[in-house]
Structures are given as C-alpha cells and as structure tokens.
Amino acid sequence: MTQAEGWLALAALMATVATYLLAQRLDARVRRPWTNPVGLTVAAMILMVGLGGLPLDAYQRGTSPLVWALRPAVVALGWLIYRQRAVLRNWLAPLLAGSLVGSAVSLLVTPWLARMAGAEPLLQSALALKSVTSAVGVDLAERVGADAALTVPLVILTGIAGAILGPPLARLVGFGEEALGVAVGTNSHGIGTAALAAREMEAGTALSGLAMALSAVLSGMLAPLAFTLLGLP
Amino acid sequence: MGTLPGMSASLFRASRAAGDLLLGGTVLTIAWLLGAAIARLTPALPLPGSLWGMALLFVALQAGWIPEARVRRAASLLVRWLGLLFVPVGVGVVAHGELVARQAPAIVLAIVIGSLATLLAAGAAAAATSAAGRSVGRGRHPPGASR
Numbered sequence: 001m002t003q004a005e006g007w008l009a010l011a012a013l014m015a016t017v018a019t020y021l022l023a024q025r026l027d028a029r030v031r032r033p034w035t036n037p038v039g040l041t042v043a044a045m046i047l048m049v050g051l052g053g054l055p056l057d058a059y060q061r062g063t064s065p066l067v068w069a070l071r072p073a074v075v076a077l078g079w080l081i082y083r084q085r086a087v088l089r090n091w092l093a094p095l096l097a098g099s100l101v102g103s104a105v106s107l108l109v110t111p112w113l114a115r116m117a118g119a120e121p122l123l124q125s126a127l128a129l130k131s132v133t134s135a136v137g138v139d140l141a142e143r144v145g146a147d148a149a150l151t152v153p154l155v156i157l158t159g160i161a162g163a164i165l166g167p168p169l170a171r172l173v174g175f176g177e178e179a180l181g182v183a184v185g186t187n188s189h190g191i192g193t194a195a196l197a198a199r200e201m202e203a204g205t206a207l208s209g210l211a212m213a214l215s216a217v218l219s220g221m222l223a224p225l226a227f228t229l230l231g232l233p
Numbered sequence: 234m235g236t237l238p239g240m241s242a243s244l245f246r247a248s249r250a251a252g253d254l255l256l257g258g259t260v261l262t263i264a265w266l267l268g269a270a271i272a273r274l275t276p277a278l279p280l281p282g283s284l285w286g287m288a289l290l291f292v293a294l295q296a297g298w299i300p301e302a303r304v305r306r307a308a309s310l311l312v313r314w315l316g317l318l319f320v321p322v323g324v325g326v327v328a329h330g331e332l333v334a335r336q337a338p339a340i341v342l343a344i345v346i347g348s349l350a351t352l353l354a355a356g357a358a359a360a361a362t363s364a365a366g367r368s369v370g371r372g373r374h375p376p377g378a379s380r
Contacts (some may be wrong), residue, residue, distance in 0.1 A: 038316045042323035063321035070318040072261035074283035078290030079308035094359035102355025110347035117339035135281035153326040175356045183356030194316035220279030
C-alpha cells in the first residue's frame with residue numbers, strides 16, 4: 001500500500017463516520033422514514049465511490065475496522081437479550097410464530113413477485129433469500145443452488161428497506177414495540193435491528209436480534225421446500 | 234495546583250472506562266471466537282459464528298459465568314453503533330451495480346412489496362400469539378445507564 005492509498009483509506013473511514021454522525025443527527029431531529037442513518041450513509045458513500053472516483057477496494061480497505069467490529073457487535077446483542085429476558089419470557093411463542101410465518105412468506109412471496117415482474121430465475125432464487133442475514137445467506141445460497149454473490153447485495157437492500165418501512169408500518173397497523181422487533185428482525189436482520197437500537201427501543205432491539213437468528217435457522221430449513229414449490233432454481 | 238486532584242480523578246475515571254471497554258471487548262471477541270469454532274464444527278447447521286457467539290454470551294450471562302457489569306460498557310457501545318458498522322457492507326452493493334441497475338424494477342418491487350408482506354406477516358403472527366395480543370413495554374425506554 002502506497003502512502004497515497006493509505007491516506008485515501010483513512011479518508012474513506014473518516015468520511016463514513018462523519019456522514020453517519022450527520023445522518024444520525026438529522027434523523028434525531030426530523031425522524032422521517034427516509035432519514036434512516038444506515039440508508040443515508042450508504043447512499044452518500046455509494047455516490048462518493050461511484051461519482052467521486054474513490055476505488056471500491058480503497059473504500060473497503062479503509063472501512064475494514066468497522067466490518068471487523070461487526071462480529072463482536074452481533075455477539076453484544078446477546079447482552080441486550082439478557083437484559084430484556086423478562087420481556088423475552090412473555091414473547092417467546094410470538095417470536096417463534098412471527099419468525100416462522102415471516103420467513104415462509106418471504107421465501108415464497110418475494111421470488112413470486114420477482115417472477116411476476118419478469119425477473120430471470122437466477123434473480124428470483126437470490127431474492128428468495130432476501131431476509132436471511134448475509135453470513136447465513138451466502139452459505140444457504142450455495143446449498144440451495146442460488147448465486148451467493150448476487151444474494152448479498154439483495155440482503156443488504158432488504159435490510160435498509162425494512163429499517164425504513166418497519167416503524168411507519170407498525171404505527172399504521174398498531175404493532176407495539178415487541179411485534180415491530182419480531183417483524184423487523186425477521187425481514188431485515190442486522191440492519192433492521194440496528195435501526196431499532198438507534199431509536200433506543202431496547203425490548204424491540206432484543207426481540208429483533210433473536211428474530212434475526214431464529215429466522216435464519218428457519219429459512220435454512222424451509223428454503224429447499226420453498227424452492228421446490230416455486231420450481232427454482 | 235488546586236485542580237490537580239480533580240484532573241487525576243478524571244484521568245483515573247477515563248482510564249478505567251478504557252480498561253472496561255478493552256476487557257468487555259475481549260470477552261465479546263472470545264465469545265465470537267468460540268462461536269466461530271462451533272460454526273466450524275456444525276456444518277449441517279446454517280448459523281454463523283457471530284450468532285453462535287450471541288447465544289453463548291446470553292447463556293454465559295444467564296448462568297452467571299460472566300457478570301453483566303463486565304461486558305456492559307463495551308456491549309452497549311457496540312449495540313449503539315451497530316448501524317455504522319453495517320455501512321461498508323452496504324456500500325459493497327456497488328460491486329453489483331450493473332445487475333441491480335439492469336433489473337431495478339423487479340428488484341425494487343420484490344424487495345419493497347416482499348418486505349411489506351414479510352413485516353406484516355411476522356408482526357401480525359407475533360401480535361396474535363402474544364398474551365392477549367397486548368404490548369408489555371410499549372414506547373421508548375431509557376437505555377442503560379452507561380449509554
């Protein structure tokens with residue numbers, strides 16, 4: 001790595017953190033669906049990489065400490081779940097029911113919608129795994145014959161979509177914080193969970209983290225059946 | 234020199250906070266490493282190391298093997314900034330920009346409508362099966378004292 005590349009990587013990291021801080025401040029002030037900090041920051045960074053001419057590998061080299069910290073951060077959700085164990089006791093059955101029904105709907109409805117919109121089978125099967133947290137999604141894609149490289153960006157987009165759509169939808173249909181947590185964790189895995197954590201919904205975040213783990217396991221079991229039903233891949 | 238005791242006290246507090254973070258972060262990383270080992274040993278199960286680590290940490294706290302205060306500072310910090318940590322992964326979409334752009338209508342439709350359907354189905358199933366369908370802790374809670 002040359003010195004210039006090193007500075008570029010450092011600039012990428014600082015730009016990411018600074019943009020996220022700004023987006024968070026904006027979100028705290030206006031609190032609109034579109035002010036989701038992850039979505040805003042990702043969009044801004046894509047513009048920087050796409051239009052600003054920053055090479056993607058320089059960006060990823062610079063921000064690798066954040067990716068590294070993601071692992072202990074997901075582990076840390078176990079601490080949040082422990083703190084919310086009283087809520088969990090009442091919500092264990094709903095958590096199971098929500099993750100199971102949500103995973104089944106996601107596996108069947110998403111590829112069917114894509115088919116109706118004229119997507120090729122390769123894209124349909126990758127979209128079927130949209131709600132499976134990316135590390136599991138890659139593994140699962142390989143086992144059911146979907147394209148793993150194609151699955152990851154769709155999983156990320158689904159994370160952002162659910163983080164944006166979840167809270168207003170919950171208000172609209174009258175879900176409490178707990179049901180919202182189950183819904184967002186099932187559909188939008190870690191990114192959805194992060195959105196609830198940023199809104200300081202501790203019970204919702206704990207249930208979302210659990211729903212993420214549970215729906216990953218359930219999707220792993222249900223995916224082969226769903227693919228057979230849909231005639232995929 | 235009247236401020237010296239005050240300064241050394243705040244220095245002491247700051248170094249203790251840093252030590253807390255370091256120690257808590259080490260515990261979380263060890264939980265992840267153990268989780269990664271479990272993931273490696275159970276190839277039939279689809280869970281990655283971080284989710285095994287999450288389960289391990291919960292079990293360790295519940296069983297009292299690790300005092301909650303030991304990980305509180307590091308864990309609350311990481312959970313609070315979880316969103317930031319996902320940004321680089323999200324920017325990785327750029328690598329597939331061409332395909333996403335080419336199939337944009339189908340992708341947007343499937344993800345937006347599919348997400349609404351999934352959110353509604355999961356939330357409704359959860360709300361319907363929760364005790365009498367009512368929310369126990371509705372609203373925003375003040376977070377942990379260290380946040």
